[in-house]
Amino acid sequence: MEYKQHFAAILYGAFDQQLEEETIYQMIEKPKLMSHGDLAFPCFALAKLRRKAPQKIAEETANAIDDPLFVKVEADGAYLNVFLNKQQVAADVIKNVLNERENYGSQNIGNGGVVTIDMSSPNIAKPFSMGHLRSTVIGNSIALILEKTGYKPVKINHLGDWGTQFGKLIVAYKKWGNEEKVRKNTIKELLQLYVTFHEKVDQNPSLEDEGRQWFKRLEDQDTEAMELWKWFREESLKEFNRIYELLGITFDSNQGEAFYNDKMDRVVHLLEGNELLTESEGAQVVDLSDDEMPPCLIRKSDGATLYATRDLAAALYRKETYHFVQSLYVVGNEQSLHFQQLIKVLKKLGYDWADGMHHISFGMILKDGKKMSTRKGKVVLLEEVIQEAIELANTNIEQKNPNIEDKNKVAKSVGVGAVIFHDLKNHRNNDVEFSLEDMLRVEGATGPYVQYTHARASSLLDKGLTKINVNQPILLQDDEAWPVISEIMMFPEIVERAVKSYDPSLVAKYVIDLAQAFNKYYGNVRILEDEQQKFSRLALVKAVSVVLKEGLRLLGISAPKEM
Ligand code: ARG
Numbered sequence: 176m177e178y179k180q181h182f183a184a185i186l187y188g189a190f191d192q193q194l195e196e197e198t199i200y201q202m203i204e205k206p207k208l209m210s211h212g213d214l215a216f217p218c219f220a221l222a223k224l225r226r227k228a229p230q231k232i233a234e235e236t237a238n239a240i241d242d243p244l245f246v247k248v249e250a251d252g253a254y255l256n257v258f259l260n261k262q263q264v265a266a267d268v269i270k271n272v273l274n275e276r277e278n279y280g281s282q283n284i285g286n287g288g289v290v291t292i293d294m295s296s297p298n299i300a301k302p303f304s305m306g307h308l309r310s311t312v313i314g315n316s317i318a319l320i321l322e323k324t325g326y327k328p329v330k331i332n333h334l335g336d337w338g339t340q341f342g343k344l345i346v347a348y349k350k351w352g353n354e355e356k357v358r359k360n361t362i363k364e365l366l367q368l369y370v371t372f373h374e375k376v377d378q379n380p381s382l383e384d385e386g387r388q389w390f391k392r393l394e395d396q397d398t399e400a401m402e403l404w405k406w407f408r409e410e411s412l413k414e415f416n417r418i419y420e421l422l423g424i425t426f427d428s429n430q431g432e433a434f435y436n437d438k439m440d441r442v443v444h445l446l447e448g449n450e451l452l453t454e455s456e457g458a459q460v461v462d463l464s465d466d467e468m469p470p471c472l473i474r475k476s477d478g479a480t481l482y483a484t485r486d487l488a489a490a491l492y493r494k495e496t497y498h499f500v501q502s503l504y505v506v507g508n509e510q511s512l513h514f515q516q517l518i519k520v521l522k523k524l525g526y527d528w529a530d531g532m533h534h535i536s537f538g539m540i541l542k543d544g545k546k547m548s549t550r551k552g553k554v555v556l557l558e559e560v561i562q563e564a565i566e567l568a569n570t571n572i573e574q575k576n577p578n579i580e581d582k583n584k585v586a587k588s589v590g591v592g593a594v595i596f597h598d599l600k601n602h603r604n605n606d607v608e609f610s611l612e613d614m615l616r617v618e619g620a621t622g623p624y625v626q627y628t629h630a631r632a633s634s635l636l637d638k639g640l641t642k643i644n645v646n647q648p649i650l651l652q653d654d655e656a657w658p659v660i661s662e663i664m665m666f667p668e669i670v671e672r673a674v675k676s677y678d679p680s681l682v683a684k685y686v687i688d689l690a691q692a693f694n695k696y697y698g699n700v701r702i703l704e705d706e707q708q709k710f711s712r713l714a715l716v717k718a719v720s721v722v723l724k725e726g727l728r729l730l731g732i733s734a735p736k737e738m
Contacts, residue, residue, distance in 0.1 A: 177271070177664060178264060179203050181244060182214050182257060189236050193224055212249065212256035213661075219253060229253035265660045265715075266649040272663060272718040273645045277725050280667045284674060285326030288500035291493045292318050292328055295419075295426070296506070298335030299411040300344055300365035303418055303557050305540035305609070306507045312595045313537055313603055314505040315424045315731045316679035323729060324674045329497055333489065334431025336408050339479065340369070342390025345403050346382060347372040361410035387477070394436070394479070408433075414558075421561050421591060424731065435488040439480045442487045446473060451523055461520050471516040486517050494528055503677065505535045508604065535677050537603035544608070560611070565590030567615050568623070572738065579737040589623050590615075592732040596622025599730050600683040620687045622732055625723060628690035629734040631697065632720035639703055639713045649711045655699045656715055662689040666722055670729070679730055686726035693719045 183200040190199070199216070206215045218236070222229035233250035240248045247258040272279045294314025297307040318328035347368035348357070357364045376382045392400040412429070419425065443459075446452045452459045457476030463469065472481050493502055504514055514534035521529035539546050568589035572582055579585060593614040600620055601607060617623045636643075651660075665685065673681040693716075702712045724734040 177268070177667075178244065178259060179214060179668075181242075182216070185240060185242060186216060186236070186255075189239050190221055194221055206256065211251065211254075212247070213259045214257040215251075216255040216257075217253055218255060222253070261657055261660070262651060264664075265651045265656060268660050268664050269649050269651075269714050269718045270645060272721055273643060273714065276721055277728070279721065280670045280725065281323050281325075282667060282671065283325035284671065285321065285324055285500075287325065287327055289327045289329055289497045290321050290501045290503060291497055291499045292321075292330050292503045292505060293333045293489075294318075294330060294503075294505040295415075295424075296333040296335060296431075297415055299408050299431075300341075300362065300369065301335070302362055302366060303415055305557065306537075308418075308557055308594075309537050309540065309598055309603070309607075310505045310507070311419070311422065311424060312598050312731060313535065313679060314503075315422075316599060316682070316729060317503065317505070317535065317677055319729045319731060320670065320674045320679065320682065323670055326500075326674075329428065329499075330426045331428045331430065331493070332426040334408075334412070334429060334433075336404075336431040337433040337436065337485065338482070339386065339390045341393055341404055341407070342388070343372050343382075343386035344369055344407065345389040345393075345400060346385045348403065348407075357407075357410065361407075362414050365407060365411070390479070404433075418558055418561070421558070421565075421587070422595070422731070423591070423733070432482070432485045432489075435485045435492065438488040438492060439484050442484055442491070443474060443480075445524060446520075449524055451520070461516075461523070463516060463519055466519055468512065468516055468519065471520050483513065483517060483520075486513075487520060490517065490521060490529070490532065491526075494526070499528075499531065501531045501533065503533050503535050505537070508536045508538060510534070511536055533677070535603070538606040540598075540607045540609050542609050561591060561594055564594050564611060564615060567611065568593065571615070571617075576738065581735075585735045585738050588733045588735050589626060589738055592622035592626055592727070594622075595730060595732050596625070596683060599679045600687070602678065602680045620684075622727075623738075625686045625690045625727060626732070626734055626738060628694060629720055629723040629727070630736060630738045632693065632716050632723065633736040635697075635702055635716050636713060636720065639709065639716075643710075643714055643717050647710060647714075649714050651711045651715060652708065653696070653700050653712070655696050656712075658692045659689070659696050659715060659719060662692045663718055663722055666726070673729075682726055682729050686723055686730075689719065689723060689726070693723075 179200060182203060183196050186199050187194070187196040202216060202220065204215045204217070206212055218229040218232040222232050225232065230250070230253055233253055233255050236255055237248045237250040244260050244263060245257050246260045249256045249258070292314050295307055295311040297303045314330065318330050321328045344365060351371055352364070352368055372382065372386070389400060393404055443452070446461060451461050452473060453462050455470055458472055459474040460470035460472050463471060471483050473484050474480055490502065493499060506514070511534055514532075518529045518532050521532070565587050569582070569586035572579065572586055572589075597614040598607060614621060615623055617627050669681055669685045673679060700712065702716065703709060727734045
């Protein structure tokens, strides 16, 4: 909040620089009661430094401050209460937004530092799960917020495209598969083949051996094995891409687990060289008992490498390729041990940069309180969910506003926005109850509600027919405007907090608050009626629409002008 900064600077001077400006800034509060002003500062810390009563300090400082932005500075016990010159503040805030437009709230925290974001990362030949959806939309939003704050995000789709299961899949495909069917319905068919393999293995355990042999052939780059694997991968990726297309999300890299095949020997050698590898039941592991963690599995008894080995290789590769300042892994809670182990092992190798690696964990999506499963029979196909949301949005538009332009595009934006917002509006570590009806409601904390508010603002601006001239003086006399102004002022701080805590839900909650404040204003003030006030009011409307749109954009949601 700009005025918090301003107040902090003034106090810094008033306190003879005895407290750091940043410290002062952090200590400034927002009083709960209007009668206590707009900002408050507790004088206890300074009182301690000066060995003086805090009440005394509050009084002296109150008398010393004289600033055009404050109508009153008052001592109230140990507190300093500040009353802002609201008309002046409102005019400044609105002007600022109108000048900066979508750059409002942008700041340079990252100094161009690269942040790799491991996100989405579905497994080839398996359905794209709700968990992968969460990883995709959370990762994407974090990337957008990082970009807004001066970082360079690199979005990496670490596809699960390697592992013993591909040996089994090849066996199943060769025995029972059908090319045409796989081409048509890749994931469904491949999943079915995988299920069939596991059903048959009960009567015929030699299938396991066959699977192992085929995986070995894969690891040895056997042509037939590689061709089948490549084909499964490509076809699966085509299906995943349809989902990414719907969500409007792209990646900077699709280098999955297989990419690290030729980079794992180095990891094993490094671990050996540092005497970190020990034998355990035939396998090679890194013992982590000193850190009260189970051992990290590096190589199985048959020489095959594992998920963790590939992640170690990936971490090294990313550091060396991107020189990241931070490396994020947007992956469900259930893998938290894996990432703790990963970081520990890298630290044992002496890589202090591993401190910049963070597991950005998240909860599950539930249906009727239970985990939504992608196991056989219960596959909830995500693409269908998104399509259904778009369908429903379409029906709503047909009913309410059938004449708008680009109906299909708007329905897509609303349907997809609903799904994304529903995911991002709660802190990522909370579980989310899945409900299509809830997502699409135009009232309550939903994406469509915010989009609708933005469209309402846009339509007011169209009807107002006033060119917003940034240099024209703004004089907002409505008391009702103040809650809207204070929300707008909060935006830069919200963005800052969101990037520091990797938490898009702060932005989601913020756009809801702003939309609510604006709708209340809209309900109480006849914006277009008073010719004298019209310009200033429309300037406020414009500022609201800019900030709502930018807030939604940071979540990965577009804001149609009509809906
Ligand atoms: N493919 C994994 C899964 O679906 C997620 C991979 C997460 N990223 C990583 N670098 N381990 O569970």
